[in-house]
Amino acid sequence: MQKHDNTYTLIFVCIVALICALLLSTAASSLRSKQDANSAYDVKKNILKSFGALKENTTRAEVESFFTNKIEGIIVDAAGNEIEGNANEINPEVEAKTKTPENRLYPVYILKENGVRVAYTIPIIGKGLWSKLYGYLSLKNDFNTINGITFYKHGETPGLGAEIAADWFQKNFVGKKILDQNGKFISVSVVKGKAQDYYDEPKLLHHVDGISGATITCNGVTEMLKKDLTNYQPFFANNRESI
Amino acid sequence: MSEALLSAKNKRVFTDPFSENNPITIQVLGICSALAVTAQLKPSIVMGLAVITVVSGANVIISTIRNMIPNKVRIIIEMVVVATLVILVDQILKAYAFDISKQLSVFVGLIITNCIVLGRLEAFAMGNKPWNSLLDGLGNGLGYAWVLAIIGFLRELFGSGSIMGHDVVGKLYYAGYVNNGLMVLAPGAFILLGLLIWVQRTLSKYVED
Numbered sequence: 001m002q003k004h005d006n007t008y009t010l011i012f013v014c015i016v017a018l019i020c021a022l023l024l025s026t027a028a029s030s031l032r033s034k035q036d037a038n039s040a041y042d043v044k045k046n047i048l049k050s051f052g053a054l055k056e057n058t059t060r061a062e063v064e065s066f067f068t069n070k071i072e073g074i075i076v077d078a079a080g081n082e083i084e085g086n087a088n089e090i091n092p093e094v095e096a097k098t099k100t101p102e103n104r105l106y107p108v109y110i111l112k113e114n115g116v117r118v119a120y121t122i123p124i125i126g127k128g129l130w131s132k133l134y135g136y137l138s139l140k141n142d143f144n145t146i147n148g149i150t151f152y153k154h155g156e157t158p159g160l161g162a163e164i165a166a167d168w169f170q171k172n173f174v175g176k177k178i179l180d181q182n183g184k185f186i187s188v189s190v191v192k193g194k195a196q197d198y199y200d201e202p203k204l205l206h207h208v209d210g211i212s213g214a215t216i217t218c219n220g221v222t223e224m225l226k227k228d229l230t231n232y233q234p235f236f237a238n239n240r241e242s243i
Numbered sequence: 244m245s246e247a248l249l250s251a252k253n254k255r256v257f258t259d260p261f262s263e264n265n266p267i268t269i270q271v272l273g274i275c276s277a278l279a280v281t282a283q284l285k286p287s288i289v290m291g292l293a294v295i296t297v298v299s300g301a302n303v304i305i306s307t308i309r310n311m312i313p314n315k316v317r318i319i320i321e322m323v324v325v326a327t328l329v330i331l332v333d334q335i336l337k338a339y340a341f342d343i344s345k346q347l348s349v350f351v352g353l354i355i356t357n358c359i360v361l362g363r364l365e366a367f368a369m370g371n372k373p374w375n376s377l378l379d380g381l382g383n384g385l386g387y388a389w390v391l392a393i394i395g396f397l398r399e400l401f402g403s404g405s406i407m408g409h410d411v412v413g414k415l416y417y418a419g420y421v422n423n424g425l426m427v428l429a430p431g432a433f434i435l436l437g438l439l440i441w442v443q444r445t446l447s448k449y450v451e452d
Contacts, residue, residue, distance in 0.1 A: 004313035004314070008313060009313040009315065009316055012311065012312070012313055012316075012320075013316055013319070013320070016320055016323055016324075017323065020323055020324070020326075020327040023327060023331070024327060024330055024331065024334075027330075027331050027334050027335075028334060031334050031335065031337070031338040034338040034339075035334070035337045035338050035341075038337065038338065038341035039341075041341075042341065042345075153345070157428070160424075160428075213424075
């Protein structure tokens with residue numbers, strides 16, 4: 001093994017570092033647009049899924065065209081008024097971190113059939129056991145019946161908490177109601193075990209089956225639904241009257 | 244001294260890591276990722292490919308510059324090269340295989356700390372020519388990849404009843420099958436890996452010294 005003096009070592013390390021840095025920055029900047037497009041597409045796909053409009057063989061082009069033609073993204077303030085702007089500009093996570101609930105802006109995605117608003121999707125973010133859970137919740141235009149739910153990003157235990165991303169869990173939510181018979185907001189809760197073992201109609205309408213071995217993740221889902229739906233109640237109330 | 248590109252010795256360099264000197268079953272390296280990403284077959288295969296790329300790439304690069312690397316900073320240089328390659332692989336996966344990169348999440352980044360990679364650089368690339376190092380890297384990468392693929396296959400089959408996301412058990416076995424929850428968790432992988440090491444060591448007649 002040859003001896004190298006300190007100057008050589010220093011120069012050598014600098015050159016290696018420089019080459020690696022150049023390589024990485026080139027790669028990062030040239031792949032950036034493609035990566036951003038991928039994340040944006042992933043979001044669209046999940047919004048579509050929450051509306052129940054995503055089939056197994058839906059192509060990327062179909063998702064894009066469906067999104068441009070049938071989905072409208074609006075922004076509402078805490079009082080429930082629609083304000084100017086595009087829903088895609090609002091990052092609910094940043095809003096929640098930097099502002100109090102009264103000052104936040106809330107994105108809403110609306111599904112339109114022949115120009116009529118038929119369903120509304122809102123982002124839901126909460127805490128599971130290990131990680132943050134990100135998803136979308138879609139309501140029918142009575143602002144009461146759940147149309148669909150999806151979770152697209154989480155770091156829960158595979159086979160346990162990660163089952164929130166599974167179809168069987170998400171299907172349980174479809175048709176559940178977030179208001180009780182008197183029109184009071186009570187959200188939907190995930191129970192421990194089978195919901196029908198604990199509740200009869202009409203209470204069964206506000207509870208879904210849990211995942212065994214994933215109680216904390218399920219409680220997280222209950223919490224995030226309650227928290228995020230509460231923030232949207234003014235908007236829902238305003239629009240419910242206008243129907 | 245010149246020797247044929249695929250001399251008997253070079254062939255051994257390439258094929259030894261498949262069984263007699265397998266990084267996972269004999270050297271018991273890289274266990275963490277082998278347990279973590281193998282709940283399904285597809286991510287296991289992608290992870291295997293990523294490690295093959297990184298090990299062979301890093302082996303070639305380090306072997307090429309092995310005489311220029313100052314000895315006292317060689318580990319740092321090795322880590323920088325490995326880290327660069329890993330981040331490149333991660334970026335490419337994010338751009339071209341988004342869904343899989345979401346599934347693999349941090350584990351692609353953790354290839355940097357995979358002992359197999361640094362182990363091959365230290366043990367082989369620092370003292371051998373680029374071509375031999377490439378063979379050694381490919382061999383070790385493949386040796387790692389096939390173990391992952393087998394574990395991924397078994398875990399997905401018994402844990403979720405499917406292969407590559409296609410429902411298999413449900414179609415072939417009508418009596419009804421309850422998915423084995425243990426298989427999708429890390430302990431299931433641990434048990435499988437233990438059994439695999441046992442079988443593989445028995446077949447290759449490996450004795451621990």
